[in-house]
Amino acid sequence: MVRVKHILLVAIIFYSFLSCKNETSTETKAQVPSVFNADESGKEVADVLKEQELSVSALKKKLVREGYEVFDYVDPKTKDTILMQQYFMAFLKEGPIRNQNEEEAVLLQEEHLAHLSKMYDLGYADISGPLDGDSAIKGVTIYNVPTLKIADSLAHTDPMVKAGRLIIELHPWWAAKSFRLR
Known part of the structure; x- marks a missing residue:
């Protein structure tokens, strides 16, 4: 019985790995245009880069309109x-x-x-998790909202905070849009 469970577990992990790999491969192709050759529709490298720049520009305008603090730079x-x-x-x-x-x-x-699940569902939190060890810091949540005041308000609606079991310490943090954890 233990051997069957072990084989089943290995099969599930293997299947999960393959499905993640295929999903990532598809996402990567969709998000990262080839800048070394003309793409399938005959666009030149400059056209592809111009489209990419416009989408960054459009995203920046949208975020600024919504009250987010943003800046951009060109990676050398x-x-x-x-x-x-x-x-x-x-x-x-x-x-x-x-x-x-x-x-x-x-x-x-x-x-x-x-x-926390509600914060994810509403798009207010991007990542959250506990910390290991005997630290006074028990966990971290990254809020994706325009202002510190909003983040503070959302964090203080946490039942653990309301009960006094946890307290919140908030800090502004900058990260590149569309980058994933590695």
Whole structure:
């Protein structure tokens, strides 16, 4: 029985790896135009780069209209225009009220995770997770909102924060748009 479970687990991991690899390959082709040759429709390199620049420009205008802080620069190595956006990094730190019984703590954790899920669904948070170890910082959430005031308001609606089990420390943080974690 253990051997069957092991084989099944290996098959699932292998299938997941293959499906992720295919998905990434497709996404990469769609997002990164070939700048070394004319593409299938006969566009020259300059045309492809001009289209890419317009999309960065359009995104920048949209973000500025929505109140986000942004700037762009040209990467000296790739000559690509990189659009930077200000995000807000919330450090979830150990709060002063940690005397909840086990049942209350479990309920708060469930509500905390539901809150984070809602933040993702609404597009307000991009990434979140706990930290390992005995640090006073228990986790991090990156808010994708225009202002520190909005990020602070959203972070303070977290049930763990409302209960005093966690406190929030917010910092502006800059990251390039459309870059993925590596």
